[in-house]
Amino acid sequence: MSPRKRKQRSILVTGISGRFGRRLTRQLHRDVPVVGIDRRPFPDAPKDVTMYRVNLRSRRSEEAFRQHDIETVIHLNIMHDQRQGAATMHSFNVMAARKVLDCCVRYGVQKLIVLSTANLYGSSARSQEYLNEEAPLMGAQDVATSTLVELDMMCTSFMWKHPEVETVVLRPSHIVGKLRNAPSNYLRLPRLPKLMGFDPLMQVIHEDDVVAAILATLLPGARGVFNVAGPPSVPLSTGLELLEKPIVEVPHLLFEPLASRMFKSGLWGFPPSEIRFLQYGSTIDDSRIRRELGFQHKYALDEALREFKRYP
Amino acid sequence: MSSAGKPSNVLKRLAFHASSIRQTWSDPEVTQCIDKLTGHHLNEHGYDAFGYSPEYVKKAMPPCAVLYRHYFRTKTYDIHKVPQSGRALLIANHSGQLPFDGAMIGTSLLLDRDPPRMLRAMVERWVPTLPYVSVFMARCGQVVGTPDNCRQLLSADEAILVFPEGAAGISKEWKKRYQLQQFGYGFMRLAMETNTPIIPVAVVGAEEQTVNLKNWEAMAKLLNTPAVPITPTILPLPMPTKYHILYGDALHFEGDANADETRIGRRVKRVKSAIEALVERGLDERAGVFR
Numbered sequence: 001m002s003p004r005k006r007k008q009r010s011i012l013v014t015g016i017s018g019r020f021g022r023r024l025t026r027q028l029h030r031d032v033p034v035v036g037i038d039r040r041p042f043p044d045a046p047k048d049v050t051m052y053r054v055n056l057r058s059r060r061s062e063e064a065f066r067q068h069d070i071e072t073v074i075h076l077n078i079m080h081d082q083r084q085g086a087a088t089m090h091s092f093n094v095m096a097a098r099k100v101l102d103c104c105v106r107y108g109v110q111k112l113i114v115l116s117t118a119n120l121y122g123s124s125a126r127s128q129e130y131l132n133e134e135a136p137l138m139g140a141q142d143v144a145t146s147t148l149v150e151l152d153m154m155c156t157s158f159m160w161k162h163p164e165v166e167t168v169v170l171r172p173s174h175i176v177g178k179l180r181n182a183p184s185n186y187l188r189l190p191r192l193p194k195l196m197g198f199d200p201l202m203q204v205i206h207e208d209d210v211v212a213a214i215l216a217t218l219l220p221g222a223r224g225v226f227n228v229a230g231p232p233s234v235p236l237s238t239g240l241e242l243l244e245k246p247i248v249e250v251p252h253l254l255f256e257p258l259a260s261r262m263f264k265s266g267l268w269g270f271p272p273s274e275i276r277f278l279q280y281g282s283t284i285d286d287s288r289i290r291r292e293l294g295f296q297h298k299y300a301l302d303e304a305l306r307e308f309k310r311y312p
Numbered sequence: 313m314s315s316a317g318k319p320s321n322v323l324k325r326l327a328f329h330a331s332s333i334r335q336t337w338s339d340p341e342v343t344q345c346i347d348k349l350t351g352h353h354l355n356e357h358g359y360d361a362f363g364y365s366p367e368y369v370k371k372a373m374p375p376c377a378v379l380y381r382h383y384f385r386t387k388t389y390d391i392h393k394v395p396q397s398g399r400a401l402l403i404a405n406h407s408g409q410l411p412f413d414g415a416m417i418g419t420s421l422l423l424d425r426d427p428p429r430m431l432r433a434m435v436e437r438w439v440p441t442l443p444y445v446s447v448f449m450a451r452c453g454q455v456v457g458t459p460d461n462c463r464q465l466l467s468a469d470e471a472i473l474v475f476p477e478g479a480a481g482i483s484k485e486w487k488k489r490y491q492l493q494q495f496g497y498g499f500m501r502l503a504m505e506t507n508t509p510i511i512p513v514a515v516v517g518a519e520e521q522t523v524n525l526k527n528w529e530a531m532a533k534l535l536n537t538p539a540v541p542i543t544p545t546i547l548p549l550p551m552p553t554k555y556h557i558l559y560g561d562a563l564h565f566e567g568d569a570n571a572d573e574t575r576i577g578r579r580v581k582r583v584k585s586a587i588e589a590l591v592e593r594g595l596d597e598r599a600g601v602f603r
Binding site (some may be wrong): 004088125126128129130135195196197198200201232233235236238251252261280285301 | 455458461
């Protein structure tokens with residue numbers, strides 16, 4: 001999937017200095033002018049990338065829209081770390097996204113791509129086991145995670161309110177790779193805790209496949225909500241066996257209080273809200289993006305998990 | 313029974329039972345039937361989207377076959393009424409405190425039907441919260457009974473087992489045996505929506521496997537379980553009653569799946585009376601609880 005080559009109009013990447021932003025930029029900047037907004041530095045950014053080191057919520061971030069003819073916005077400026085607190089997550093996820101949506105309308109942006117997550121479908125005894133894009137978003141557990149649901153729903157309703165903007169909401173399954181997120185932090189542990197007597201389905205996708213999925217949605221005409229699942233779901237034990245690491249079975253009644261204490265004190269990067277994925281699993285149906293955009297994952301399960309092997 | 317008095321005869325009978333159980337345990341046909349199953353969408357690791365694994369079922373089959381053939385000595389009637397292919401909803405009465413009836417219906421379709429057919433039961437939402445049990449159920453192809461899960465499986469042309477009485481049926485007290493409890497309506501709406509034939513099933517014998525004197529409701533609330541039965545044996549383990557599983561003629565229902573409750577209720581009643589007739593027949597056919 002090569003992005004379209006129109007020299008004049010640019011792609012704006014919010015949260016460009018994050019892992020996905022940097023990777024996308026390296027794939028895009030030769031073909032299209034790339035503009036980035038991020039408060040964090042982008043150390044060895046390609047020379048032809050225009051950076052705005054500003055807060056996305058500030059008024060100055062709008063300069064990116066004013067000074068460039070933005071055709072596409074890839075919105076990656078999304079915070080998943082619940083330790084930042086509900087208020088920060090709200091302003092980061094909801095207020096910033098509102099600003100981006102607003103600018104998309106005012107500056108005639110043609111396409112908006114938002115990287116949401118399939119975690120929002122939730123994982124509990126009451127949630128569905130087979131999830132297509134129509135499944136309800138039941139993953140909000142507290143105010144912090146509900147900001148992510150709000151962001152997703154804001155973007156899907158934007159899709160209907162403003163049909164002139166081709167809006168794409170991507171919901172990838174658990175992303176694994178060199179990045180720091182809950183599933184990768186978990187798999188990186190030297191000893192893998194597992195809930196005694198539970199073996200839910202797990203589904204992971206390699207970060208490169210997520211980048212490929214974002215690039216696939218750049219195709220003109222692509223719009224709507226897309227699940228991206230990667231290799232098929234397998235029981236957690238099957239996945240963990242591939243890592244060849246010791247597994248510690250913990251009774252589920254003990255696990256949560258222990259884990260949440262360790263998380264709060266910063267000893268452990270695995271948020272307690274993710275424990276539900278060690279207890280209840282689901283399968284994400286991504287047949288839509290495969291059928292409509294020809295997306296195919298490159299990393300099979302063992303390749304996606306190779307990163308976390310004991311002796312890689 | 314007259315010869316059972318002599319100790320040598322008792323030993324002989326025990327030895328005979330032990331050898332026949334051993335035979336069933338190692339009977340290659342018991343696991344071969346799993347290889348004959350078709351129509352599942354398995355991924356390259358051998359699991360389907362709900363965590364069902366035929367390889368796991370193969371390991372679970374010997375104990376199920378022993379329960380089926382030797383413990384409950386199950387007799388089936390008209391098993392060919394379950395279609396060979398295409399979606400189907402099996403609707404059965406529920407009893408026995410522990411869901412051995414579901415396991416035996418599933419086993420009957422694997423062992424006594426030729427060619428065998430995999431049956432997937434819709435289980436209580438409580439089941440996935442249980443350690444070990446949740447894994448066993450999922451690997452054996454059981455799915456949490458949400459409408460969306462059921463719709464997904466029916467659209468993949470699977471056979472689904474539903475107990476519309478739910479927990480009220482399985483945990484009913486001894487005095488209410490063979491009285492069908494209130495049916496849920498969800499299965500009927502799904503059958504009409506997906507144009508699925510309904511096959512009524514009756515299990516006779518499971519009612520007597522455990523004597524539930526009374527449901528201890530306060531304890532059930534405390535333990536967060538659907539029911540806590542008070543039984544003479546303390547644990548609700550089953551006695552070796554003889555199971556009779558009766559399959560009825562397929563019923564077809566057409567019309568608006570979103571019709572109001574009274575209209576749907578009338579159709580549900582037809583299914584319920586079909587099951588009641590099968591239960592009556594089963595009670596007539598058997599010579600006693602243990603035979």
